[in-house]
Amino acid sequence: xxxxDRLAMAMIAYDEGDPKRIxxxxxxxxxxxxxxxxxxxxxxxxxxxxxxxxVHDIGIHEGERRFGRNDGKIQEDLGPAExxxxxxxxxxxxxxxxxxxxxxxxxxxYGSIDGPDAQILAEADMLVNQYEDGVTDRKRNEAxxxxxxxxxxxKRLFEALYFAEYPAHA
Ligand SMILES: [Fe+2]
Numbered sequence: 409x410x411x412x413d414r415l416a417m418a419m420i421a422y423d424e425g426d427p428k429r430i431x432x433x434x435x436x437x438x439x440x441x442x443x444x445x446x447x448x449x450x451x452x453x454x455x456x457x458x459x460x461x462x463v464h465d466i467g468i469h470e471g472e473r474r475f476g477r478n479d480g481k482i483q484e485d486l487g488p489a490e491x492x493x494x495x496x497x498x499x500x501x502x503x504x505x506x507x508x509x510x511x512x513x514x515x516x517x518y519g520s521i522d523g524p525d526a527q528i529l530a531e532a533d534m535l536v537n538q539y540e541d542g543v544t545d546r547k548r549n550e551a552x553x554x555x556x557x558x559x560x561x562x563k564r565l566f567e568a569l570y571f572a573e574y575p576a577h578a
Contacts, residue, residue: 412458414498419462422469422494429465432536437461439565440532446561449524456504457525459495460511461532466490467512480516487512518556531562538570546571 409417416437423429440461444454467487468478475482488509495505511529514520521527534556538549549570557563 411498411500412455412462415459415462415495418494418498419466422466426469429468432540433462433465435536436464436529436532439535440528443528443532443559443561443565444524447524447528447559449528452504453523453525456507456511457528459500459504460508460515460525460529463487463491463494463508464512464515464529464533466494484513484516524559527558528562531557531559531566535562535565535569 416434419433420430423433437458440457441454444457449457464487465483467483467485467490470486470490471478471482474486491509491512492505495508500508507525511526514526515529515533518530521530534552537543538552543549549566553563553566553570557566
């Protein structure tokens with residue numbers, strides 16, 4: 409197992425009993441990895457992106473436990489410290505921990521996107537959220553597409569999921 413696989417297992421253990429959250433971060437990770445590979449990220453940036461995708465919502469349970477809420481703000485406030493603890497126990501490098509924690513602390517703040525890892529994490533998260541939240545309204549999806557999507561791969565995936573027509577099942 410690679411360090412990323414160990415992180416995936418540790419994050420599943422962290423979220424145990426909550427299959428919805430576990431499915432969510434596994435899907436976000438897969439989209440993020442695909443986009444990162446297709447966009448030609450260097451190895452270290454891809455590693456940080458993949459790790460951030462696994463842990464990006466780590467603040468949710470802590471927010472629910474301590475404050476009874478799990479909105480984007482509380483996730484961004486509580487996520488980085490939880491990230492540092494978890495990655496520390498798995499022996500991640502200090503600079504990697506710093507960047508991954510920053511990504512976790514800003515993943516709902518599109519205005520602060522400052523690199524391809526932050527951009528792709530946000531794109532991958534919303535590829536999954538629109539489906540999980542049942543957003544089928546074309547105008548809402550188009551508005552998000554224009555506001556957020558910048559990578560060619562992210563755009564293509566969003567189009568395939570939310571703009572392409574699939575004939576009704578027989
Ligand atoms: Fe998410």
